[in-house]
Amino acid sequence: MVTLLAALVWLETDTTRVGFDPARNGAMVSVVDKASGREFAAPQVADAPWRASAPLLYEIRLGQDSKTRLTEADGEDVSVKREGNTVVITAPRHKDAAVGVECRFRTEPGSPLVFGRITVRNETDAPLAAVRFPALAWPKQLGGAPEREFLVWPHCDGCLIQSPGSVGWFPQLPYPGGASMQFMALYDDTAGLYAACYDSRGHTKRFGIDRGKDFLRLELLHLPPRAPRGEWRMEYDVVVGTFRGDWQTAANLYKSWAVKQPWCRRTLAERVADGDVPRWLTEPSLFYAYSLRGQLPDKSATGGWTNRLPQVVEQAESWRGLLGGPTTFMLMAWEKKGPWITPDYFPPFGGEQAFKAATAELHAKGHRALVFLSGLKWTLRKVMRPGTEMLDDTAEFEKRGAASAICGPDGTVQKFGDPDPDKSVGTGEHAQICPATPLAREILLGVSLECQRLGIDCVQADQIVGGGMPICYSASHGHAPGGGTWCSDALYKLFDEIRREGKKRDPNFAFAIEEPGEFFIPVLDTCHTRDYAQGRWPRDGAKTIGVPLFTHVYHEFAHGYGGDSCGVSDKPSLTSLCQQALNLVCGKTPGVAVWTRPYDPKATDAAQQRMLRSHFDLWRGPAREFLVFGERVATPPLNVPTVKHKFWVGTGKPPRELDLPAVLHSAWRLPDGRTGTVLACVSDKPVAVEFYGKTMTLEPGQAVFLELASR
Secondary structure, three states, X not given: OOOOHHHOEEEEOOOEEEEEEHHHOOEEEEEEEOOOOOEOOOHHHHOOOOOOOOOOOXXXXXXXXXXXXXXXXXXXXXXXXXXXXXXXXXXXXXXXXXXXXXXXXXXXXXXXXXXXXXXXXXXXXXXEEEEEOOOOEEEOOOOOXXXXXXEEEOEOOOEEEEOHHHOOOOOOEEEOOOEOOOEEEEEOOOOEEEEEEEOOOOOOEEEEEEEOOOEEEEEEEEOOEOOOOEEEXXXXXXXEEEEOOOHHHHHHHHHXXXXXXXXXXXXXXXXXXXXXXXXXXXXXOEEEEEEOEEEOOOHHHHOOEEEOHHHHHHHHHHHHHHHOOOEEEEEXXXXXXXXXXXXXXXXXXXXXXXXXXXXXXXXXXXXXXXXXXXOOEEEEEEEOOOOOOEEEOHHHHHHHHXXXXXXXXXXXXXXXXXXXXXOOOOOOEEEEEOOOOHHHHHHHHXXXXXXXXXXXXXXXXXXXXXXXXXXXXXXXXXXXXXXXXXXXXXXXXXXXXXXXXXXXHOOOOEEXXXXXXXXXXXXXXXXXXXXXXXXXXXXXXXXXXXXXXXXXXXXXXXXXXXXXXXXXXXXXXXXXXXXXXXXHHOOOEOEEEEEOOOOXXXXXXXXXXXXXXXXXXXXXXXXXXXXXXXEEEOOOOOOOOEEEEEEOOOOOOOOEEEEEEOEEEEEEEOOOOOEEEEEEEOOOOOEEEEEOOEEEEEXXXXXXXXXXXXX
């Protein structure tokens, strides 16, 4: 079958033309970029046998196991009508299933996008489990240069997947959660395809990509609360459109919507000015990850591992001597029983008295302290090291935690991970406490305030990545089983309470989560970011390249620190130098990590010292307003050589090699129109750079900031 374009029902904007096929029950079979003529709909799918192809508009999943699936191809008595600026597709029933669907797509004046919504009327006894909409499909290869094709992937801080048609597997990104934002894009040098959800309420959904033989397909799953009967009406728009440009162009499309949402009511500068976010976060300090259980330089004296709490202040002061500023000391492995053992945290490792004395001395010398909590996980069983005794907290969990734990679709408590450290890192075998329960509040709020009492300035709810939790199907936790907005609402309320209660005791208290999530910006002081990461989680997939996607959209609204695995070395290391420079050019705090290894800050390699000092100096000087509070703007490439960098991705695995510019850079703008650019040399030799008609030479590790006249 060959689709006849003249027979389609069309919607059109200044940039995009979308065609729906009445002969295929309204399937979206054409998405054209008008400027270039590029057709993004996959012809291999559009011309497939009528009822044999996968969905091209929607897919309805029914039942606890989601196995019953209905697509537009199953619709009966379907109508496809154009009503002014809207196309309405109505399927009153599907095969023998009492399920009706209505899809409405519209254009809006001045917008380049097509907006869509779907309503599902389910009159069966099987609950509505998920709705896939829209089911966009595009060719595996857009043109003749697959190496120039990129998928914009909103995984945490953001990344690109190069030549996505050659990638074998794509991770599922929950939102809120691993998807920090709600858009994706595909582009090459000719044109791009943009798809997004414009949802300001935090409805549960999942972003993914399916592979077909000759095509890729967007798997955008909307996950409503489970109900056996009734109507589910999408409360937000999905949008589709085309563009010409790169990932920054796509990010700007999304940003034009995002800055109007509740999480962008106030800029970071406004929040700092009125005391909502503590000022110390925006002043230069080194975020330093150092394990309290670790090694001293003289391993023979202790047998290797020892209590390093007595060395904390000495380490902080040594860094001050090197960089001329304070340290925000990330006290790793601080928990009573061991790293990531939760929720039995207290007394902290080394004893309460010694711990409080260490944080008090840090404060007396102008430093700060930060700890991670293991989210809402409850450790059940874990082997701390090979050959050691098994930690087993299942009896206490059954007594105190099981009734509040996240349940699967069958109503039973879900367990995750493995006690074997070779099979599961972090918390070992564990359950997760549902954020809607009183126990969740007891754990996160109670532990945060106790940490504050012990002298901790910033508490991070680690392992609630981007504000995401597994879906809970319990019928006894006070929320609707399944998806919806209840989980994001519960976490938002809990994060807000932690901040309010902490700031009552000390206005300088700060709260963070692991990785950014747009929905939670107003109830966070900062977040742990990994703009410095390449080749490892969350940028560990095949052909995955990290880009500052979240930074580009939200930097002027959200603070981020770069920390827990950014390298530092006493030997020349282009990897560590590049990671430190990425923190700088992405507008994040300086940060390095040594974890358990012994380290003398004064022995830091000269180029890395220069980079870290430059970071401090720029945050103190005229670059401060730009790098801390400014808006990142589209940054064209520099004409500089490339340098091969090796990024270590895990024990026993070969490093990831990437050719990166010898000088990393980024451009920034302030509300008054002033612009500026930061440049950082990540080569092992001096590099000449021509910038706006001037030539300068940067030494390894040197960074500079150039302010340009307002335009």
